[in-house]
Amino acid sequence: MMLRSIKSLATSPSSHILRRGYASEAVPDRKVAVLGAAGGIGQPLALLMKLNPLVSSLALYDIANTPGVAADVGHINTRSEVSGYSGEAELGKALEGADVVIIPAGVPRKPGMTRDDLFNINAGIVKGLCQAIAKYCPHVSIEILLKQVCLYATVKFDGLVKLYLALVNMISNPVNSTVPIAAEVFKKAGTYDPKRLFGVTTLDVVRAKTFYAGKAKVPVAEVNVPVVGGHAGITILPLFSQATPKANLSDAEITALTKRTQDGGTEVVEAKAGKGSATLSMAYAGAIFADACLKGLNGAPDVVECSYVQSTITELPFFASKVLRCFAPLSDVALWYPVRLGKNGVEEVLGLGPLSDYEKEGLEKLKPELQSSIEKGIKFANQ
Numbered sequence: 001m002m003l004r005s006i007k008s009l010a011t012s013p014s015s016h017i018l019r020r021g022y023a024s025e026a027v028p029d030r031k032v033a034v035l036g037a038a039g040g041i042g043q044p045l046a047l048l049m050k051l052n053p054l055v056s057s058l059a060l061y062d063i064a065n066t067p068g069v070a071a072d073v074g075h076i077n078t079r080s081e082v083s084g085y086s087g088e089a090e091l092g093k094a095l096e097g098a099d100v101v102i103i104p105a106g107v108p109r110k111p112g113m114t115r116d117d118l119f120n121i122n123a124g125i126v127k128g129l130c131q132a133i134a135k136y137c138p139h140v141s142i143e144i145l146l147k148q149v150c151l152y153a154t155v156k157f158d159g160l161v162k163l164y165l166a167l168v169n170m171i172s173n174p175v176n177s178t179v180p181i182a183a184e185v186f187k188k189a190g191t192y193d194p195k196r197l198f199g200v201t202t203l204d205v206v207r208a209k210t211f212y213a214g215k216a217k218v219p220v221a222e223v224n225v226p227v228v229g230g231h232a233g234i235t236i237l238p239l240f241s242q243a244t245p246k247a248n249l250s251d252a253e254i255t256a257l258t259k260r261t262q263d264g265g266t267e268v269v270e271a272k273a274g275k276g277s278a279t280l281s282m283a284y285a286g287a288i289f290a291d292a293c294l295k296g297l298n299g300a301p302d303v304v305e306c307s308y309v310q311s312t313i314t315e316l317p318f319f320a321s322k323v324l325r326c327f328a329p330l331s332d333v334a335l336w337y338p339v340r341l342g343k344n345g346v347e348e349v350l351g352l353g354p355l356s357d358y359e360k361e362g363l364e365k366l367k368p369e370l371q372s373s374i375e376k377g378i379k380f381a382n383q
């Protein structure tokens, strides 16, 4: 019988039991930490998380300039209390007690660069931040099994302590490698739970929906398009054959939509002409995904998003797909596809569904690139 779930049991003053009103409030207290909060994505993402009524505490961390962002966002009259943390010495405080940690820290692309060109700088940033996450925000849950031995009328307690991490939403590029890096760091620290680590690929879904609605002439708010694989070039595989509402698009139109979705990030990088990559649409996408995580943690049913997670849906160890809320163990996840989110993070990784011949071909083509990005991340983390 699970009696109670507590975070940072011994050390954190912000543990669930100590949080104001936890027992009586319908909406539980939830702390969200944004790492890289003063950046192009971090600032609008901080704003959007401040507008989210599921958040009670918003911790904004960056290596510099966070006090200004926190003061600014903190004046907004919504539920959460905002605190700003600057520099490595304050990272622990920012992370302590967090339910969801969002990481948009790191350098963005300039025209002519691939996401992989960011590896040399961002891999180190992500590794350092994940080491801190492993140290400062594990959740401890205690299951106490009460065993009554009737014969002798004695009562015996067996205590079982489990260690979980906050849900980690990785935005920093190259996502195809930074998620495996995070997984390795958590494994080394003994805190890895594949249900709690997500590569945020929501922006590809957002783009696929927008482009499809425009081409199919259907209301964008009604559109659904799964996007699977990874988050770079051809590893981004939108499944327009499964898009709804259905539309009668030609093969040429599907090919063009696929290519535009795969090149969406580059389209923005070129339009910004050296001033960075997508920030506003990414903040929107990051806020959608973090909201899904919070809803899942709070027990909402059927929270499904695409995310790049550990997977066994293909032979690749990480893959993006839909994640479903259920309590299945996730030892198998490894490509980006839909996942159901719940109290434990990923509750179920959904399959790819029926693919068109074009999508099957795309799936085979993306595997070598995704595999090599995963291996690069794992190798770096273990150096």
Ligand SMILES: NC(=O)c1ccc[n+]([C@@H]2O[C@H](COP(=O)([O-])OP(=O)(O)OC[C@H]3O[C@@H](n4cnc5c(N)ncnc54)[C@H](O)[C@@H]3O)[C@@H](O)[C@H]2O)c1
Pocket (backbone or CB within 6 Å): 035, 036, 037, 038, 039, 040, 041, 042, 061, 062, 063, 064, 104, 105, 106, 107, 108, 109, 118, 122, 125, 128, 129, 170, 171, 172, 173, 174, 175, 200, 201, 202, 203, 204, 231, 276, 277, 278, 279, 282
């Ligand atoms: N997953 C996606 O779909 C997606 C979409 C857009 C951008 N991105 C990626 O997100 C990252 C950030 O993009 P941006 O436009 O916000 O860049 P940015 O340069 O505007 O902001 C990055 C922020 O990270 C901070 N930072 C650097 N090192 C840090 C550290 N060790 N700890 C904490 N903060 C640190 C910087 O100070 C800066 O404020 C890039 O890697 C970019 O490629 C991913």
Ligand SMILES: O=C(O)C[C@H](O)C(=O)O
Pocket (backbone or CB within 6 Å): 108, 109, 115, 173, 203, 264, 265, 266, 268, 269, 277, 278
């Ligand atoms: O394209 C980039 O470099 C940023 C991001 O991954 C995106 O898809 O917009």
